[in-house]
Amino acid sequence: MELIKPGINIDFVGKMKLVFGISVAAMVISIASIIWHGGLNYGIDFAGGTLVQLKFQKATSTEQIRNAFKPIGLQSVVIQPYGDNEVVVRIGGDAAGKELSAMIDESLKATLGPGTFEVRRVEMVGPKVGKDLTQKAILAIVFSWIGMLAYIAWRFEFRYAVGGIAALVHDTTITIGAMSLLNKEFDLTIVAALLTIIGYSINDTIVVFDRIRENARKNIKLPLAQVVNDSINQTLSRTILMSFTVFLVLLALFFLGGPVIHDFSFALLVGVVVGTYSSIFVASPIVLVWEQIRPSKNKGKK
Amino acid sequence: MLKSIKLRALLALVVCLAGLFFLIPSMTSDLPDFWKKYLPTDKIRLGLDLQGGMHLVLEVHADKAVETTMERMAIDMRETLMDKKIRFRNIERTNTNQIALELPDSASRTAFEKLLKDSYPDLDVASSQITEGREAISLKMKDKRAADIKKLAVEQSLETIRNRVDQFGITEPEIITQGDDRIIVQLPGVKDAARAKNLIGKTALLEFKLVDEGNSLDGALKGIVPDGSMIAHGASLDRQTGRRVSVPYLLKSKTLMTGGSLENAQVKISDRFGEPYVALKFNAQGAKDFDRITAENVKKRLAIVLDGVVHSAPVIQERISGGDAQITGSFAMEEAKDLAIVLRAGALPAPVNILEERTVGPSLGQDSIDQGIRSVIIGGLLVALFMMIYYKLSGLVANLAFFLNLVIILGALAAFKATLTLPGIAALVLIIGMAVDANVLIFERVREELRLGKTPRAAIDAGYSKAFVTILDANTTTLIAALFLFGFGTGPIKGFAVTLSIGIVVSIFTAIFITRIIFDLFIWKRNVRSISI
Numbered sequence: 001m002e003l004i005k006p007g008i009n010i011d012f013v014g015k016m017k018l019v020f021g022i023s024v025a026a027m028v029i030s031i032a033s034i035i036w037h038g039g040l041n042y043g044i045d046f047a048g049g050t051l052v053q054l055k056f057q058k059a060t061s062t063e064q065i066r067n068a069f070k071p072i073g074l075q076s077v078v079i080q081p082y083g084d085n086e087v088v089v090r091i092g093g094d095a096a097g098k099e100l101s102a103m104i105d106e107s108l109k110a111t112l113g114p115g116t117f118e119v120r121r122v123e124m125v126g127p128k129v130g131k132d133l134t135q136k137a138i139l140a141i142v143f144s145w146i147g148m149l150a151y152i153a154w155r156f157e158f159r160y161a162v163g164g165i166a167a168l169v170h171d172t173t174i175t176i177g178a179m180s181l182l183n184k185e186f187d188l189t190i191v192a193a194l195l196t197i198i199g200y201s202i203n204d205t206i207v208v209f210d211r212i213r214e215n216a217r218k219n220i221k222l223p224l225a226q227v228v229n230d231s232i233n234q235t236l237s238r239t240i241l242m243s244f245t246v247f248l249v250l251l252a253l254f255f256l257g258g259p260v261i262h263d264f265s266f267a268l269l270v271g272v273v274v275g276t277y278s279s280i281f282v283a284s285p286i287v288l289v290w291e292q293i294r295p296s297k298n299k300g301k302k
Numbered sequence: 303m304l305k306s307i308k309l310r311a312l313l314a315l316v317v318c319l320a321g322l323f324f325l326i327p328s329m330t331s332d333l334p335d336f337w338k339k340y341l342p343t344d345k346i347r348l349g350l351d352l353q354g355g356m357h358l359v360l361e362v363h364a365d366k367a368v369e370t371t372m373e374r375m376a377i378d379m380r381e382t383l384m385d386k387k388i389r390f391r392n393i394e395r396t397n398t399n400q401i402a403l404e405l406p407d408s409a410s411r412t413a414f415e416k417l418l419k420d421s422y423p424d425l426d427v428a429s430s431q432i433t434e435g436r437e438a439i440s441l442k443m444k445d446k447r448a449a450d451i452k453k454l455a456v457e458q459s460l461e462t463i464r465n466r467v468d469q470f471g472i473t474e475p476e477i478i479t480q481g482d483d484r485i486i487v488q489l490p491g492v493k494d495a496a497r498a499k500n501l502i503g504k505t506a507l508l509e510f511k512l513v514d515e516g517n518s519l520d521g522a523l524k525g526i527v528p529d530g531s532m533i534a535h536g537a538s539l540d541r542q543t544g545r546r547v548s549v550p551y552l553l554k555s556k557t558l559m560t561g562g563s564l565e566n567a568q569v570k571i572s573d574r575f576g577e578p579y580v581a582l583k584f585n586a587q588g589a590k591d592f593d594r595i596t597a598e599n600v601k602k603r604l605a606i607v608l609d610g611v612v613h614s615a616p617v618i619q620e621r622i623s624g625g626d627a628q629i630t631g632s633f634a635m636e637e638a639k640d641l642a643i644v645l646r647a648g649a650l651p652a653p654v655n656i657l658e659e660r661t662v663g664p665s666l667g668q669d670s671i672d673q674g675i676r677s678v679i680i681g682g683l684l685v686a687l688f689m690m691i692y693y694k695l696s697g698l699v700a701n702l703a704f705f706l707n708l709v710i711i712l713g714a715l716a717a718f719k720a721t722l723t724l725p726g727i728a729a730l731v732l733i734i735g736m737a738v739d740a741n742v743l744i745f746e747r748v749r750e751e752l753r754l755g756k757t758p759r760a761a762i763d764a765g766y767s768k769a770f771v772t773i774l775d776a777n778t779t780t781l782i783a784a785l786f787l788f789g790f791g792t793g794p795i796k797g798f799a800v801t802l803s804i805g806i807v808v809s810i811f812t813a814i815f816i817t818r819i820i821f822d823l824f825i826w827k828r829n830v831r832s833i834s835i
Contacts, residue, residue: 001692006753053666101661102496120666122495124659129359133792140790147782155775189725192787192795196732196802199783203736203776207743210772238746241692245685245742246735252681253731258673260351260666261728268732 004237012281013229013288019281023170030177037180043187044123046137048130049092050100053121056085060112065089068111072103083259086120100124137191141172144198152202152209159294160209163287164202167278171201171271178270184263193267200246201275204239205283211235212284224291228284236280243276307822314816318706321713328716346716349723349797352671354664355490356498357793360654362459362483364452367652369399371451372443375422376401377556380530382421388413400428401441411437455652456483463487463654465647466501484657495661497640505609505653506644508561510595511553513603513615519552530555534605536612551612553605558595560649563588565625567645569638572630578638579630580645589625597621608641660793674727678708681731685738693745695834699820700741703812707737710808715801723797733805736780740813743776744769745835758833759825766818773813777806 012019034040044051054065065087066075078090091100101122108117125133145168153161172194179186211231219227250272254265327333328345337343350357376395383390389410393403405411418425418441428442443451460479467475467489476488492498514531522533532555537546565585572579584592595604596618605615606629613629629641682704689697708730715722748765756764781803788799824833 003692006750055665105496118663118665120663122659122661124656126655126657128361129658136790140786144783144786147786148779151779151782188791188795192725192791192798195783195787196780199780200736202779203739206776206779207772210775234750238743241742241746242739245688245738246732248684248688249681249731249735252684253677253728256673256677256680257728257731258670260670260724264725264728 002237004240006237008233008236009229010233010236011229012232013225013285015281016285016288019285023278023282026177027170027173030173030180033177033180037183040176040180040186041183043185043190044090044092044125044130045187046130046134047092048125048127049090050125051121051123052089052091052101052104052119053082054087054089054108055083055118055120056087056112057116059085060087060117062087064112065108068108069104071110072107074104086259133188137188140191140195141198144195145169145172148198148202152206156209156213159287159290160212162290163283163285164205164209166286167201167205167275167283168198170278170282171197171274174274175267175271179263179267184266187263189261189264190267193264193271196268197271197275201271201278204242204276204279207238207242208232208235208279208284209287212287225288228288232280232284239276239279243272246272307819310815310819311823314819317710317811318816320717321706321710324713324716325709328712342717344716344719346712347719347721348667348671349721349726349794350488350490350660350667351662351724351794352667352674352722353490354492354662354667355488356492356495357658357660358487358489358499358502358656359480359658360459360463360485360487360502361657362456362485362650363653363655364455364483365399365652367455368443368448368451369395370652372399372401374557375425377530379403379422381556382417383414386413386417388417390414396440399442401425403439403441405437405439407435414439452483456485458651459654460485462648462650463502466643467498469643469647470498470501472498485654491664492661497636499656499659501640501643503654503656504640504644505650506561506641506647507609507649508564508645509557509607510559511555511557511605511607512599513605514552514554515602517552519550522552523550527552534607534610534612536605536614549612551605551615553607553612558604559584559588559591561645562648563591564645567642569635569642577630578633578635579628580633580638580642582627582629582645584625584627586625589623592625592627593621593623596623670724671727674724677731678727678734682708682734685734689738689741693835696745696748696821699817700738700745702820703741703817704734704737704809706816707733707805707809707812710812711801711805714804714808718804720800720804721797722801723794725794725798726801729798729801729805732802733809736777736806737809737813740769740773740777740809741817743773744813744817748833748835752833752835762818762821762825762833766814770814773810777810781806 062079065079069075069077074089074091078092080088080090082088089104101119101124105119145165148168149161149165152164175194175197176186179190184190208231211234212228215227215231215234216222216224247269250265250269253261254269257265324342324344325346327343333343373395376393379401380393383393389406391404391406393401396402405414418427422441424444424447425441426444428440430437430439432438456479460477463485464475464477467477467487472489472492474490476486478486480486487502489498511534514528517528517531522528522531527533532553534551534553536549536551538549563584564582565588566583568581568583569578570581571577599618600620601617603615603617606613608629633641685704686697686701689700691697693700711730711733714720744765747769748761751761751764752758784799784802784806788796788803791799821833
């Protein structure tokens with residue numbers, strides 16, 4: 001069975017301008033969404049605060065919960081549904097974190113009765129740790145960009161590295177943008193997803209670069225644009241299939257993995273799709289553009 | 303690549319069996335005896351998010367330890383100055399952690415200098431001002447000594463918390479330092495998180511101070527606190543209304559004894575009300591001190607202060623020489639037990655602050671495991687199905703490879719004592735997808751070579767060798783990302799990074815090495831005209 005016919009020859013390079021247009025538009029929308037929402041929907045990992053996950057024996061309305069919180073002054077906290085009869089209560093700031101979960105427990109016991117609910121999870125992040133984690137997260141993302149750049153420059157050539165990192169920045173921005181558009185919470189696991197995407201999206205980019213390198217060696221006389229186009233076409237089957245298999249498993253994770261890693265799998269899903277797109281339409285054309293701006297001294301050797 | 307297929311097959315078999323052997327203890331609890339003797343018995347370690355438990359990051363206020371030391375020195379210095387009849391005025395600890403005092407004339411100045419050199423080697427003169435023959439002098443602690451105290455404070459806190467957790471009875475707790483002043487506490491399977499937090503965070507400084515009955519409590523409350531005295535509050539349970547009220551006390555600042563003199567603390571039930579109380583037993587020196595203090599202060603009130611709060615202030619009826627004392631007063635049984643634990647384990651040398659807490663209940667943990675396993679199975683099935691449809695028999699080979707992958711990876715996790723977390727299970731699901739990628743790369747390449755007209759054996763050779771470099775490159779980048787994740791992540795994310803890294807290495811191995819063996823087994827010595835790919 002062949003999803004992609006072997007002799008395929010789409011003119012990817014020719015459509016470069018159109019594709020760049022789409023990519024730039026996507027990135028602009030992403031950044032606009034972030035600005036419009038006033039930043040990202042930071043989870044407690046970065047913003048600090050307390051999170052309590054409660055499971056109720058039978059359906060309990062948000063109002064009932066707020067009533068239970070009134071005596072301890074928490075009636076206006078964020079309460080989000082989380083699953084079957086489960087809610088997540090989020091209390092921002094530094095509100096005496098130590099006693100908070102105990103207070104909530106007692107208050108609920110008093111109003112709704114003991115045994116009608118269960119505290120499934122409590123997370124408290126003080127402001128110091130929050131700042132710490134934010135810093136570490138940003139550093140991790142930036143350093144991994146640099147790490148990838150260095151690796152590709154070493155294995156291939158600098159111009160490939162430029163293409164690679166353009167694709168990476170593109171993917172990271174659009175994935176974050178997607179999270180922002182849907183107002184999904186941005187916490188540590190999402191950063192983990194981003195780093196995974198950074199590592200993974202480079203995979204299929206490398207597959208294409210590998211083929212370009214091989215073809216360039218074989219056909220020294222051909223112009224780079226032609227080589228690039230041929231290579232993309234030849235590896236199309238590979239690139240799409242690789243992403244497809246990962247997409248399949250991520251779907252399983254998204255639907256069956258449970259609420260705790262739901263957002264994580266969503267981010268990965270978006271990342272994989274965008275990553276595939278960028279490997280085909282962004283990475284290689286950027287290599288071309290860079291070549292036109294600064295021709296490589298190693299022409300024909302690599 | 304080793305040429306001999308027998309050798310390669312053997313190596314592959316060994317690796318797979320090793321994975322299996324390491325994995326089996328996690329799947330069943332009934333291991334036969336001979337297994338327990340020679341073969342691995344460690345189960346896979348589950349993260350807190352899968353087995354339930356509490357993770358705390360504590361910050362030790364080591365500065366406070368320096369403060370407390372300075373405070374004690376100030377009080378001590380006042381006594382010594384009075385004993386040696388050196389005249390001084392207004393000795394106190396300032397809020398910049400220095401001791402400030404006034405020396406009214408040159409005689410006291412000289413005497414003080416000598417005293418400083420002889421008895422207080424850790425103090426340096428920070429500043430001194432002489433006006434009209436009077437010297438206002440400020441003393442500070444030597445930097446090195448301050449640094450030492452802080453370091454010691456963190457170490458002692460670690461020990462003390464370990465002691466307390468030990469007595470609380472958690473299996474396999476993990477308590478380690480992080481950086482200069484943080485302590486990480488992990489308590490898997492803890493049932494009562496609130497109680498555990500309380501037990502760990504309580505400074506539990508027990509002090510015995512005399513109640514200052516010579517001066518006016520009201521006067522002090524209005525703002526005139528006499529030299530050498532302090533105000534403290536205690537909570538008292540009004541038996542009629544059942545509510546706790548705050549009662550002020552005027553105490554003499556000097557701490558006569560601390561919990562450090564305790565040898566033991568136990569919970570006992572009082573005969574009179576059937577209420578629990580904590581029975582204290584002082585050590586040899588402590589008993590002597592207590593004997594002396596009670597003898598000197600009969601009919602006076604001795605305040606028992608816990609963490610700055612007056613617990614009770616009973617009247618000393620008579621001299622107590624046995625070294626026994628009691629802390630009584632409206633305890634719930636658990637409160638009394640916990641107090642006994644912290645007194646036995648010792649006070650924290652400095653207060654600790656909870657910076658971060660992650661507690662997962664066991665039911666959520668179990669749910670996460672179930673959901674995780676389900677995703678792995680369904681994800682695996684989806685991919686397996688696709689591979690068979692798309693690559694036919696070769697797809698079957700790839701499926702076998704990724705199944706072996708899982709076995710080896712889980713075995714490796716058990717062998718390296720790595721921790722499996724919920725994101726780690728997500729990593730497993732990802733690895734299934736990625737492992738197949740490597741196979742896709744190889745198979746697509748083989749298809750290409752077949753299309754160019756090569757024989758099956760030549761096509762397989764070419765496919766594997768040309769794809770090898772690409773597979774290596776592609777997976778190395780994901781490995782780099784995983785390493786960054788490991789470096790920056792904590793807890794569950796570290797678990798993700800570890801599982802991902804091990805998974806990548808193993809999947810490269812199975813994709814290149816093991817599937818190749820299977821192909822070779824089929825093609826070996828047979829003139830195969832076509833392969834199902």
